[in-house]
Amino acid sequence: MTDALLQQALWRDAEPMSAAQAPFVAETPAAPPRRNWIAVASAQHARRGCAAPGAGYMQVCHGKAAPLKRIQPGDRVAYYSPTVTMGGKDRLQAFVSIGIVLAGDPYAFDMGGGFVPFRKDVAYVPAREAAIAPLLDDFEFVDDRTHWGGKFRFGLFAVSDHDMRLIAQAMGADATLLHWT
Numbered sequence: 001m002t003d004a005l006l007q008q009a010l011w012r013d014a015e016p017m018s019a020a021q022a023p024f025v026a027e028t029p030a031a032p033p034r035r036n037w038i039a040v041a042s043a044q045h046a047r048r049g050c051a052a053p054g055a056g057y058m059q060v061c062h063g064k065a066a067p068l069k070r071i072q073p074g075d076r077v078a079y080y081s082p083t084v085t086m087g088g089k090d091r092l093q094a095f096v097s098i099g100i101v102l103a104g105d106p107y108a109f110d111m112g113g114g115f116v117p118f119r120k121d122v123a124y125v126p127a128r129e130a131a132i133a134p135l136l137d138d139f140e141f142v143d144d145r146t147h148w149g150g151k152f153r154f155g156l157f158a159v160s161d162h163d164m165r166l167i168a169q170a171m172g173a174d175a176t177l178l179h180w181t
Contacts, residue, residue, distance in 0.1 A: 044086065046081050050122070063118055071120060071156075076178055081095075095130050100122065100123045100125070
């Protein structure tokens with residue numbers, strides 16, 4: 001995959017969202033702290049979840065509800081895609097979308113053919129796809145550079161603010177839209 005293909009914006013025709021248009025999720029003293037998540041899916045599937053501005057969603061672990069229950073409104077999520085297509089050998093190894101999880105419980109969605117996965121709604125922010133390789137030495141979650149991909153096998157895992165900021169910066173995502181000041 002060339003850098004030119006990785007640098008394309010998610011929504012080519014969309015106007016950039018202003019901070020005033022960003023999804024608002026209030027943080028109160030009683031609210032749990034905002035968490036950061038990396039979800040794993042093929043680029044084809046991850047791009048489908050953010051294809052329509054204002055109608056974003058996430059699915060993880062082949063549509064299971066339980067992992068989505070750990071994710072709270074206001075949490076940040078970035079999708080990492082090891083490949084372009086599910087089960088394919090078309091290696092991508094890039095972050096393809098980033099956004100804020102919206103309020104609401106996981107819900108079932110009939111995709112047809114008997115497949116009814118669970119989803120959560122996400123307000124994705126405009127960003128470009130970014131290769132993971134240049135970030136590996138700076139991630140806190142990477143314990144061993146030679147085995148950096150191990151955590152991705154879980155399909156969903158939490159990362160630090162530091163790591164999510166690195167991803168957001170590499171993707172050119174506006175920090176204010178991700179509720180960083």
